[in-house]
Amino acid sequence: MKSLTREELIRISACKTGKRYKKGQVIFEEGESLNGVYCIREGVCKLTKLSQNGKDQVVKLVVKGGLLGKRSLVSEQKTNLSAIALNDMEMCFIPKNEIMSDLSKNPKFTMDVLKEMAHDLKDSDDSLVDMAQKSVKTRMADILLYIHDNFGTDDQGYLSIILSREDYASIVGTATESAIRILSQFKKEGMISTSGKRIKIEGHAKLKWVE
Secondary structure, three states: OOOOOHHHHHHHHHHOEEEEEOOOOEEEOOOOOOOEEEEEEEOOEEEEEEOOOOOEEEEEEEOOOOEEOHHHHHHOOOOOOEEEEOOOEEEEEEEHHHHHHHHHHOHHHHHHHHHHHHHHHHHHHHHHHHHHHOOHHHHHHHHHHHHHHHHOEOOOOOEOOOOOHHHHHHHHOOOHHHHHHHHHHHHHOOOEEEEOOEEEEOOHHHHHOOO
16 A cells, blocks of 8 residues: 555545454455455454365465455456454455556556565465475474564464464365374474464474474
């Protein structure tokens, strides 16, 4: 939104609506037609894709400042992913006609949206390569470090993003039992410690060299 003019921001601010979502609440579902975009004010959500075996594959985590639904609006297609709140969230909903108006009139805003969509595609490419070339253990270590580096920790040093073991399994592309086994191994080797679902990284260097 930083590319919008002052007048455009004032207009959008006047027409946007605030929405709150509880942890676990669905923001929108795969296959849904959206009438606008969602901007995250506070909180974190996960984007998931329903696989052929009926399980949800976690594709991406989106945090404060993220814009959801832009690709569906630009392509005029139904949503390809579902969005689910990982914690209590505050969102702003901006109607479709307002965003499309800015895309058609503000070239800098259009370019920024295209750059963000290109970045999303790059992330998808990198994820496919990782799935093909890295072991499940390496991918698990990578996601723990990614969450630590990008989302930080709470006041006790635990990762601020709390995911279920099913979510970890979905992200790295393995069975839940395998994810639990790998995390238990990391714990035994002193690389992490846990408290319920919470995880604390104890050995950054060791995690970076997991194979």
